[in-house]
Amino acid sequence: MICSLLTAVSIFAGVCSDAVPQALAGKPPSFSVELARTMINKHRAGHGLAPLAIDRRLMAAAKAHSADLSRRGSITHRGSDGSYPKDRARRFGYTPRLASENVAAGYHNTGDVIKGWKGSRGHNENLLRRGAKHMGMALVYNPKVGKQTYWTLVIGVPR
Numbered sequence: 001m002i003c004s005l006l007t008a009v010s011i012f013a014g015v016c017s018d019a020v021p022q023a024l025a026g027k028p029p030s031f032s033v034e035l036a037r038t039m040i041n042k043h044r045a046g047h048g049l050a051p052l053a054i055d056r057r058l059m060a061a062a063k064a065h066s067a068d069l070s071r072r073g074s075i076t077h078r079g080s081d082g083s084y085p086k087d088r089a090r091r092f093g094y095t096p097r098l099a100s101e102n103v104a105a106g107y108h109n110t111g112d113v114i115k116g117w118k119g120s121r122g123h124n125e126n127l128l129r130r131g132a133k134h135m136g137m138a139l140v141y142n143p144k145v146g147k148q149t150y151w152t153l154v155i156g157v158p159r
């Protein structure tokens with residue numbers, strides 16, 4: 001399965017979750033980057049870590065990757081142009097020492113996708129990345145493709 005392959009290849013880029021995504025309930029999904037930041041920062045605080053600030057450049061990188069995933073109807077950390085999270089962060093003007101990425105599909109709201117990532121070892125490692133200062137997150141909803149919702153979270157450790 002692709003998740004197994006990505007786990008071996010992308011330990012610092014995030015890994016696929018074994019969590020089962022929630023099926024859409026016939027209405028558009030809900031997304032709030034503020035709720036995501038609040039949930040992530042509460043989780044980080046519980047582990048003695050500094051909070052993350054929302055960064056517009058990482059938001060743009062996340063949005064571009066979610067759009068790419070939606071166009072392809074698949075989940076991967078490798079962009080259709082061969083890029084990886086660090087490449088995409090740079091493309092949007094962020095200079096990372098490290099860019100971690102979580103991706104997901106099929107979740108219907110912000111709370112459920114964050115909960116899913118917290119329950120996945122690799123994703124949770126990214127949420128708890130030491131030295132991280134910034135985050136950007138996006139959802140692209142495409143009711144005509146695959147899992148319909150394509151989520152990307154980019155967590156940046158700046159230079």
